[in-house]
Amino acid sequence: MKVLFAFENPLPSNEADAEVFTTTARYLARHVQQSWLHLPLAAGTAAEPAARIAGMPVVRAWAPVRPAALRHLLCGLTLIFRREFRRADIIYTRNLWVAWMSVLARRRVVFDHYRPWGDQIPPLQFWIHRLHCHPRFLLNICHSDYTRRKYLDLGVPAAKLHCVRNGFEPARLQAPVAPETAKRQIGVRPDQATVVYTGRLNHKKGLDLVLQAARILPDILFILVGSTGPGPIESMAAGRRNIRIVAFRPDATLAQYIFAADILLIPPSHKPLATFGSTVLPLKLFLYMASGRPIVGGDTPDVREVLTHRCNAWLCRPDCVASLVGGIRAVIGDRALASRIAAQAGLDSRDLTWDARARRIAELIAANAAAQPRRHGQWSARHSRTWLRQSGRWLAHLARTRAWVLPPAPLA
Structure with a gap:
């Protein structure tokens, strides 16, 4: 053929x-x-x-x-x-x-x-x-x-x-690094709790919700990776000590930030699906699942097809800052829970490679x-x-x- x-x-x-x-x-x-x-x-x-x-x-x-x-x-x-x-x-x-x-x-x-x-x-x-x-x-x-x-x-x-x-491409995660080591590599204290988002930094991704959560959680460092220059999200984050904006990273270096995460974040918002229609099952989700790091996301119809609350992720009520803050606190504060949902996500990712697709x-x-x-x-x-x-x-x-x-x- x-x-x-x-x-x-x-x-x-x-x-x-x-x-x-x-x-x-x-x-x-x-x-x-x-x-x-x-x-x-x-x-x-x-x-x-x-x-x-x-x-x-x-x-x-x-x-x-x-x-x-x-x-x-x-x-x-x-x-x-x-x-x-x-x-x-x-x-x-x-x-x-x-x-x-x-x-x-x-x-x-x-x-x-x-x-x-x-x-x-x-x-x-x-x-x-x-x-x-x-x-x-x-x-x-x-x-x-x-x-x-x-x-x-x-x-x-x-x-x-x-x-x-x-x-996802397994080669992108071929050499796993302990969170403490990965944090040092990107200039973060090993004991600093981190929430990492990777992807486009724009108004379509529900990141305004993440910035609100960061204001309520000043002791947690939010690392947003994927900036392509000045924009509304970058302006809203300016001067916030617990928010770090990182420029777009190629595959070779993006893994450093993924491995430095105590939580990998899919902004729990209906906006990408319901308002803009620009995202259905975000691509980052599959790489996140294979990373060995716990995922916090939204309880939206598309995400629910792959992620299950307290099984392979923590799912929050969409567009609810209180629910997002509670989810982050729950996963950061319970290492056993974080390890369990991360391990299950890794198992579930085995048939979600590009080769399998x-x-x-x-x-x-x-x-x-x-x-x-x-x-x-x-x-x-x-x-x-x-x-x-x-x-x-x-x-x-x-x-x-x-x-x-x-x-x-x-x-x-």
């Missing part, structure tokens, strides 16, 4: 979507006969760095890097004219437009994305339903069961929807590619009513906030 991986953003990139797509492609390529990566490159940029990242030859897209809308449009329009496209048995993409163009050009498609697009941009629901029900649309690889259920609600056949969660996807592709193509799935009157109602909500939300993503109904 020959696979053309189509990615619509330039590489190299520090964005999570680039890590997910290129790492999945690199591991999945081991299970196929031949593979290529189609992506846009800036004029004068060599393809070799991107080829090294993905571990396969790069096909330069006939598309400019900027503006982004034109880049996305042309990546889909011109892809179908490439020789590698005609040679490929499968087009593997995270872009619905690329998937649609590929299906129209008589290629089978596997789609891999974390967002429930029909829920977030409801006017697209009927088109998304038609695309998913096309015989040449083989699979939607959802990153969470939360997203899979949203597509099921659209009437997409269950056989085309599979939850295959993201993973690629193997599962390869099995699904092989099974579906061998099956007889058929069109199935039905758009009912109920779907039409939901489509119209949610599209109205979306238009009102867009007019009021200028935000394209419609927040979901209140989350449980």
Whole structure:
């Protein structure tokens, strides 16, 4: 089987979507006969760095890097004219437009994305339903069961929807370091209690809640790793003695901060999922689980798929500072509890590697590619009513906030 991986953003990139797509492609390529990566490159940029990242030859897209809308449009329009496209048995993409163009050009498609697009941009629901029900649309690889259920609600056949969660790279944690040693390495006293967050430092991640908790817990050092320069979170943290802002760290040095944590933090907020729709099951979660450090997170629908309160993590009531403060105190103050939930998370992470993810996807592709193509799935009157109602909500939300993503109904 020959696979053309189509990615619509330039590489190299520090964005999570680039890590997910290129790492999945690199591991999945081991299970196929031949593979290529189609992506846009800036004029004068060599393809070799991107080829090294993905571990396969790069096909330069006939598309400019900027503006982004034109880049996305042309990546889909011109892809179908490439020789590698005609040679490929499968087009593997995270872009619905690329998937649609590929299906129209008589290629089978596997789609891999974390967002429930029909829920977030409801006017697209009927088109998304038609695309998913096309015989040449083989699979939607959802990153969470939360997203899979949203597509099921659209009437997409269950056989085309599979939850295959993201993973982590074991090599990033190959040389574990004791917390006291790791703290010394980053200039922290060995006896200083620490809460560590790694990832983007912006208003979409629920970090305002973390800063409030830090104000109540002055004896605990909060280390926020991932700053890319001055911003609202950096300004709010300025002058706070128990908050340390650390610039973005590459994989080679990020582990130092993870191992220096008494608690690894996933901000317990509905905002990333419900308000911005930009995060479903954060990628850092899987690395955290394998680190041997206890996790404190939020009791949100996506996180609950992987983490269980007092079993492999401590889960707090979302958007509640008191609950977060109580959770941090509980884990810091009970070493037996911290050790137990960290150990269980480590055990649970064994099947959550990128290699395991690629193997599962390869099995699904092989099974579906061998099956007889058929069109199935039905758009009912109920779907039409939901489509119209949610599209109205979306238009009102867009007019009021200028935000394209419609927040979901209140989350449980």
